[in-house]
Amino acid sequence: MERMRALLHANEIHQAGILGKNVTVCSLDSGAAAGHPDFYGRICGFADFVSGRQDCYDDASHGTHVLGIIGGDGRCGGGRYRGIAPACRLLPVKVLDRRGEGEMDDILRAIDWVIANIRRYQIRILNLSAGGTKGELDAGASLLVKKVDEAWDAGLVVVVAAGNRGPLPMSVTVPGNSKKAITVGSSDGFRRRNGSVTGYSGCGPTKDCICKPEVVAPGSGIVSCAAFWSDGHYYGSKSGTSMSAPAISGAIALLLEKEPWLTNVEVKMRLREAAADLGYPQNQQGWGMPDLRRLIPVNEEERTNEEVYHGT
Numbered sequence: 001m002e003r004m005r006a007l008l009h010a011n012e013i014h015q016a017g018i019l020g021k022n023v024t025v026c027s028l029d030s031g032a033a034a035g036h037p038d039f040y041g042r043i044c045g046f047a048d049f050v051s052g053r054q055d056c057y058d059d060a061s062h063g064t065h066v067l068g069i070i071g072g073d074g075r076c077g078g079g080r081y082r083g084i085a086p087a088c089r090l091l092p093v094k095v096l097d098r099r100g101e102g103e104m105d106d107i108l109r110a111i112d113w114v115i116a117n118i119r120r121y122q123i124r125i126l127n128l129s130a131g132g133t134k135g136e137l138d139a140g141a142s143l144l145v146k147k148v149d150e151a152w153d154a155g156l157v158v159v160v161a162a163g164n165r166g167p168l169p170m171s172v173t174v175p176g177n178s179k180k181a182i183t184v185g186s187s188d189g190f191r192r193r194n195g196s197v198t199g200y201s202g203c204g205p206t207k208d209c210i211c212k213p214e215v216v217a218p219g220s221g222i223v224s225c226a227a228f229w230s231d232g233h234y235y236g237s238k239s240g241t242s243m244s245a246p247a248i249s250g251a252i253a254l255l256l257e258k259e260p261w262l263t264n265v266e267v268k269m270r271l272r273e274a275a276a277d278l279g280y281p282q283n284q285q286g287w288g289m290p291d292l293r294r295l296i297p298v299n300e301e302e303r304t305n306e307e308v309y310h311g312t
Contacts, residue, residue, distance in 0.1 A: 001069070001081040004218040004247055007187070009292045010084050013254050016298040020085025020253035023260075025070050026114055027127040027246070028107065029063030030100060032056055032092035033227035036064060036234065038072035038081075039090060045121055047113055048094040049106040059098035061227035065238050066129045067092060068225030069246040071253065076234040081223055084250025085257075091121050096130055104140040111147045115154045124256050126151055127249040128160045128175065129242035141174040152180040157256075157264040159184060159249045161241040162202035162213040166190075169283055172202040172212045182268055183212045184245040186219030187278060187289045201241055204283040213286040215271055216278070217251075219244035248290070255296050270295055 005011050024044060034043055034056035046056035058064045067083075067090050074082030095110045096102040107130070114126055128148070152158045162185040163173025176183040189201030201219070204212030222243040226236035252267055262270070274295035275287035 001074070001083065001223055004069070004222060005082070005084065007218055008084065008247065008251060008290065010251070010254070013292050013296050013298065014086070018254050018258055018296060018298065020071060020088030020250065021257050022089070023085065023125070023253040023256045024089040024091055024121050024123045025085070025125040025127060025249050025253050026091040026093060026121070026123045027063060027066055027070065027129070028093050028095045028110055028114070029066050029129055030060035030096040031058035031063045031094035032067050032090070033058045033064045033225070036225050036227070037076050038068060038074060038225050038234070040073070040075070042071065042088070042090050043092065044089045045091050046093070047110065049110045049113070050094050050097050050102070056092065058227040060096060060100045061236065062096065062100050062129075062238070062242065063092055063094065064227040065224045065236065066127065066242060066246045069222060069243060070127065070250045072225045081225070081235050083224070084247055085253035088250070088253040091123060102130060104144060108143060108147050111151055114156070115151055118154060118156065124157060125249050125252055126156045126158045127246050128158070129245045130161075145175045145178050148175040148178045149180050152178075152264060155264060157252055157267050158182065159245050159252065161245040164200040164202065164240045166201045166203045167199045167284060169203055170205065170207065172204055172206060176202060176212060177206040177210065179208075179210055182214050182248065182271065183286075184241060184248045185213040185216040185284065185286065186241045186244045187216040187285070188218050188220040189241065190280060190284060201284065211282055211286065214268070215248060215275055215287055216285050216289050217244040217247040251290060251292055251295060254292065258296055
């Protein structure tokens with residue numbers, strides 16, 4: 001997380017006191033370890049579409065890791081593993097089982113639930129770090145993309161992972177091929193070798209010739225919250241575009257704290273304006289990697305807190 005925050009320039013935004021306060025981010029994943037100290041007091045609800053349990057839990061750890069990137073406050077590591085929006089509200093929705101696998105029907109029902117509960121939880125952002133294994137032409141995949149578009153049309157900023165099947169063209173996984181959603185690849189998911197590019201991050205275009213992803217963010221070797229811990233070890237490392245997407249969701253939470261009136265379309269355009277070219281082709285990096293100093297300009301009056309936020 002230290003490297004991720006540094007590359008996105010999130011620390012400078014935290015120093016200005018912008019931490020994602022009063023912004024709810026919903027994540028469709030494997031749930032959340034509600035007892036993790038880095039989430040203390042900020043998990044505002046829970047829904048389980050796998051087992052129907054009422055208590056908030058995570059038997060795969062993937063969802064907890066994603067939530068930590070979005071908004072863990074880092075208290076267990078002295079701030080070292082602080083997430084991008086360490087004061088945002090977190091709403092985990094479980095659609096993946098203990099193996100990290102999910103049923104299409106469960107995901108579709110979960111998105112319907114999220115749309116129906118936008119006002120109740122004041123949801124602004126929907127993060128999907130779970131990608132489909134079906135191709136774009138599969139009927140179930142088409143239903144998922146349609147449902148993601150419905151969530152966007154309901155006013156949510158929908159952020160999805162590009163998937164880990166790159167780097168060949170047309171390797172973005174469903175629902176990353178949605179025309180409306182913000183699709184995120186991994187900025188460190190490519191390697192240049194002998195004049196060619198290898199790596200895992202999903203690349204566009206889609207079958208409809210839509211340029212994807214929109215942006216990229218760090219995704220390799222990201223240390224974030226773990227669902228299972230012992231002897232004070234509260235964190236673990238994971239890699240993939242599943243880690244990149246929540247970084248952008250957290251960045252958007254920071255933006256919406258400062259400018260809560262922005263629509264999802266305006267947020268998307270702001271990301272484009274703030275993106276820095278990393279030198280890769282557009283079908284690999286999209287617009288580039290957002291620089292949060294450009295995404296969320298802060299004036300000198302806001303630069304009053306010289307200490308980096310540690311979540312304590």
